[in-house]
């Protein structure tokens with residue numbers, strides 16, 4: 001019991017540090033007692049990660065019940081089997097286009113809007129700057145709204161998002177008490193209802209096949225190619241709005257902070273698109289925002305020769321695999337060359353977007369968006385960081401972000 005509490009505290013307070021302790025001992029796969037995990041198994045050796053990805057007794061979705069208050073009980077990330085496959089297909093069609101013109105135009109538009117408020121020499125959080133851009137982009141992309149609806153739903157979402165900035169009660173069920181709008185959980189529930197009511201009204205007035213994910217899903221449903229209720233459509237939009245902005249913003253913030261930490265912001269190499277892409281991949285290797293994915297044993301099984309009982313959780317862990325000394329020389333160093341000149345890591349040694357059939361449905365969308373954000377940031381002016389030493393990673397909801405959102409300022413090129 002004491003060990004479980006100590007592990008939980010250390011894992012909650014400093015997840016990278018918790019894993020670094022094992023990495024320092026050359027341990028990449030281990031079992032540990034964490035609350036609610038029935039004895040979790042972390043897996044960071046790429047061969048074992050592949051074994052987990054292929055093991056049919058280890059199911060995705062079911063182990064993620066804790067996200068249901070945010071995404072609803074039938075969101076893509078929590079459903080499994082045929083229902084998951086059928087729902088995923090039409091969503092993937094919208095997010096897997098490599099040249100996603102609409103996303104590119106929206107990202108550029110909202111970058112310009114945000115950049116108008118930046119003043120030379122004034123401190124700002126690079127993460128907050130990117131979040132505004134990615135949130136506005138995903139709102140238009142998913143819901144197909146224009147002014148003034150855009151501002152309405154933006155405000156409702158921002159109010160809701162602020163209500164769960166501290167993730168502690170997310171993991172502690174007893175704190176999930178609705179004691180009115182003055183309590184965190186009460187504020188959370190009211191914020192969620194306001195967002196879902198707004199989307200539900202929007203659903204009524206969205207024509208099938210209008211230029212948005214929602215319009216596309218309605219068309220698929222009307223053609224009989226997707227079975228989904230109105231209520232689940234609303235939840236589906238909420239899931240995409242939540243996962244579709246914070247992650248890409250945070251990924252971009254990490255790229256910027258790694259470049260600043262390593263005094264590489266002025267490097268002429270950054271003029272090359274291939275080099276910029278390598279920087280993005282390397283940042284996602286060093287500081288994967290989603291530390292691990294989750295699989296739950298639906299039957300007794302084995303991983304790496306060790307028994308895993310039904311109900312136990314297995315965590316294929318991007319942070320462990322991406323810092324494995326047999327796969328990366330000096331894994332602690334930020335080195336984009338790992339992804340250049342034909343170099344690319346083993347498939348299961350780099351997986352910031354997850355593995356197998358549940359790999360992130362927004363991966364190409366987010367990757368392209370991060371490329372635009374980096375390029376536009378470099379054009380903005382000479383960026384400087386305002387903190388001393390290497391940027392500290394901190395928990396932000398369920399992802400890892402730079403401390404204080406990465407405090408920076410820029411000096412104009414003129």
Ligand code: HEM
Pocket residue numbers: 060061076077078088095239240243244245247248251289290293294352353354355357358359360361362363365366367
């Ligand atoms: C850099 C940006 C992103 C990162 C690092 C990231 C990471 C991940 C990871 C690791 C998973 C797998 C979770 C699991 O196996 O349990 C995942 C799933 C998912 N992501 Fe992303 N994501 C990003 C951007 C996005 C965007 C832009 C969207 C918007 C569509 C999105 C929507 C989703 C959804 C809906 C799932 C569930 C997929 C499924 O279960 O089939 N993500 N993401």
